[in-house]
Amino acid sequence: MEKQEFLQKYLVERRGTNCSKWDGLKEKFGEKDLLAMWVADMEFRTCDAIVDAMVERTRHGVFGYGIVPDHYYEVFSAWMERRYGFLVEKDWVRFSTGCVTAIAWMIHAYTRPGDACMILTPVYYPFHNVVTNNGRTLVKVELDYEKGYFTMNAKKIEKAIVEHQVKLFLMCSPHNPAGRVWTEEELEEVLSICRRHQVLVISDEIHQDIVFEERKFVPAAVVSGGKYRDMVITLNSASKTFNLATLIHSHILITDERLREIYDKFASGLNRTEVSVMGMVAAMAGYEHGEGWMQQVLEIIHDNYLYLKDTLARELPKVQVCCMEGTYLPMVDLRAYVEPDKTQEFVQKKCGLAVDYGEWFGESYKGFIRINLATDPKFVEEAARRLVRAVQVQEDALCKQ
Numbered sequence: 535m536e537k538q539e540f541l542q543k544y545l546v547e548r549r550g551t552n553c554s555k556w557d558g559l560k561e562k563f564g565e566k567d568l569l570a571m572w573v574a575d576m577e578f579r580t581c582d583a584i585v586d587a588m589v590e591r592t593r594h595g596v597f598g599y600g601i602v603p604d605h606y607y608e609v610f611s612a613w614m615e616r617r618y619g620f621l622v623e624k625d626w627v628r629f630s631t632g633c634v635t636a637i638a639w640m641i642h643a644y645t646r647p648g649d650a651c652m653i654l655t656p657v658y659y660p661f662h663n664v665v666t667n668n669g670r671t672l673v674k675v676e677l678d679y680e681k682g683y684f685t686m687n688a689k690k691i692e693k694a695i696v697e698h699q700v701k702l703f704l705m706c707s708p709h710n711p712a713g714r715v716w717t718e719e720e721l722e723e724v725l726s727i728c729r730r731h732q733v734l735v736i737s738d739e740i741h742q743d744i745v746f747e748e749r750k751f752v753p754a755a756v757v758s759g760g761k762y763r764d765m766v767i768t769l770n771s772a773s774k775t776f777n778l779a780t781l782i783h784s785h786i787l788i789t790d791e792r793l794r795e796i797y798d799k800f801a802s803g804l805n806r807t808e809v810s811v812m813g814m815v816a817a818m819a820g821y822e823h824g825e826g827w828m829q830q831v832l833e834i835i836h837d838n839y840l841y842l843k844d845t846l847a848r849e850l851p852k853v854q855v856c857c858m859e860g861t862y863l864p865m866v867d868l869r870a871y872v873e874p875d876k877t878q879e880f881v882q883k884k885c886g887l888a889v890d891y892g893e894w895f896g897e898s899y900k901g902f903i904r905i906n907l908a909t910d911p912k913f914v915e916e917a918a919r920r921l922v923r924a925v926q927v928q929e930d931a932l933c934k935q
């Protein structure tokens with residue numbers, strides 16, 4: 535399908551549908567007439583196969599307790615194997631009502647109150663809260679940052695692990711909001727450090743399918759032929775891939791028998807980890823029939839990224855649009871033009887934009903904003919236009935002083 539045709543078919547008005555991105559603007563930002571470029575969901579309707587499968591299930595009209603059919607495991611495993619060389623066995627899969635919920639469960643299952651859990655900042659803000667709100671000690675290690683590119687610093691990571699006796703590393707791969715798709719070499723380096731110090735790795739791979747330009751996503755469980763499977767648990771879902779977040783359905787992949795035993799014992803205390811039937815129906819249809827839709831969405835997101843990067847490079851050469859090898863959520867460093875403390879005022883009041891702010895992901899990132907590019911190209915053009923204009927007005931005012 536041509537891009538314009540795709541956009542016409544799949545872009546829909548979301549205001550008035552109780553969506554947090556638009557209908558929640560007033561509550562989150564204090565005003566409702568902002569251009570919503572925040573939160574991590576897409577403006578696109580999901581693929582027809584998913585809608586059809588859900589409609590059919592809805593027509594049946596019974597939403598009682600469900601089971602997961604073998605076909606689910608077949609299509610999910612086929613997706614994982616074909617795309618990432620990760621042949622997922624049925625016995626390894628557990629379900630949860632979202633990746634963040636699963637992180638909380640991992641913390642409870644594998645650590646004790648007060649234990650140190652490490653994250654690499656800037657990172658998705660629930661990573662911070664889920665550790666502290668569950669009574670564990672949060673250890674933050676900053677990614678290195680240079681000219682829009684983030685990297686893991688092995689020395690800093692190992693030092694922090696030793697110093698704080700870290701028990702669990704909550705990894706984000708691909709990394710939101712750093713935009714990095716970690717290479718196998720990078721993963722090997724950090725996993726081998728974790729091995730040396732017996733740190734359990736929870737790898738949140740929810741963005742696994744949102745990857746661009748020949749970048750190859752490598753699941754942590756596949757690094758070096760699966761060498762780290764006894765110390766890695768993978769969390770993923772179809773929710774970013776097909777825009778299904780509130781169907782609350784995600785996977786916990788536990789390849790190691792000993793770790794599965796510990797988890798299952800913990801889960802028996804939860805009493806019920808029932809699968810979301812609608813989430814299952816949707817994910818199954820997506821894995822089976824949705825790849826073409828996903829590829830078209832990825833092209834649009836990538837075009838949006840190139841547009842934003844090129845426009846800002848031309849009009850505001852000191853702005854740094856950070857790398858986006860994966861995810862649809864690049865950071866933009868505005869510090870050359872806007873005082874970090876004034877970023878929120880500038881972006882919201884002068885540009886009328888709703889974005890995620892850098893400091894939500896890590897203290898050092900005041901002056902950065904995160905922009906959601908899984909959206910209408912017209913919104914990206916408008917956001918870029920508003921940023922350029924607001925900076926020009928500010929620069930003109932400075933010249934006149």
Ligand SMILES: Cc1ncc(COP(=O)(O)O)c(C=O)c1O
Pocket residue numbers: 574631632633634635658706710738740741771773779784
């Ligand atoms: C890294 C990461 N993990 C988890 C989530 C949310 O997952 P869920 O809605 O399944 O809890 C997000 C959403 O943006 C995310 O970026």
